[in-house]
Amino acid sequence: MRRSPRVVVLAVLTALAACGTADPPAGSAEGGVSGEVTVFAAASLTETFTELGKRFEKAHPGTTVTVNFGASSALAKQITEGAPADVFASASPANMAQVTDAGAAAGDPTTFARNRLVIAVPAGNPGGVTGLDDFADPGRKIALCAEQVPCGAAARKALDAAGVSAEPDTFEQDVKAALTKVSLGEVDAALVYTTDVRAAGDDVEGIEFPEAGQAINDYPIVVCKDAPNAGAATAFVDLVRSARGRAVLSAAGFEEP
Incomplete structure (x- = not known):
């Protein structure tokens, strides 16, 4: 039995409406990332990560980068005690080791800059x-x-x-x-x-x-294991490690690893 054209159109519209109301995957927005990204970063990264946060938000509409700046040792302690962080950028491998040794990192950290x-x-x-x-x-x-x-x-x-x-x-x-x-x-x-x-x-x-x-310090970065927004966290780390990220860091006086 053939359905009338009107019935077919209504069926298609209903299906499209259902697709439009479905929840998108966490951290996605039109194939990209969305939502808040919480970054724990060494105090010496204040200027550069503030700038990179702005660039990230511009490149990914719908995102908000919140950076918690402080001493790397204090930030590492907060993360190992359960503070909700997506990314950790430390001013030394020793403080990063506090996080990795506690199993609070997703993968291996990468050194993205050096400072003297x-x-x-x-x-x-x-x-x-x-x-x-x-x-x-x-x-x-x-x-x-x-x-x-x-x-x-x-x-x-x-x-x-x-x-x-x-x-x-x-x-x-x-x-x-x-x-x-x-x-x-x-x-x-x-x-x-x-x-x-x-x-x-x-x-x-x-x-x-x-x-x-x-006494040159290496700066490692990593996505946190329990990152609330892992997709956006990975994208932010990618930005820091990209040519654009290196340019911002270099302009501020950081050395390449």
């Missing part, structure tokens, strides 16, 4: 700092990162390589906090990353030193 230390001084260098030897001078105010965070561990390596016993006046919980002490003129010098001095603009000056080459 520089002596940061306030504009005009009022303390007259010239090198690492000045970090042992009790007459100067010095800031270092705490040794459990990557910039602090790297500082310890550099100071040991130079044979300098530093006498810091303050230990900061991440590199941005140490840099703030410098930019406000609260200390004469601090050991921070090259990228942070560049981001600080005219408020801070950088002094290079030879031992920095013995």
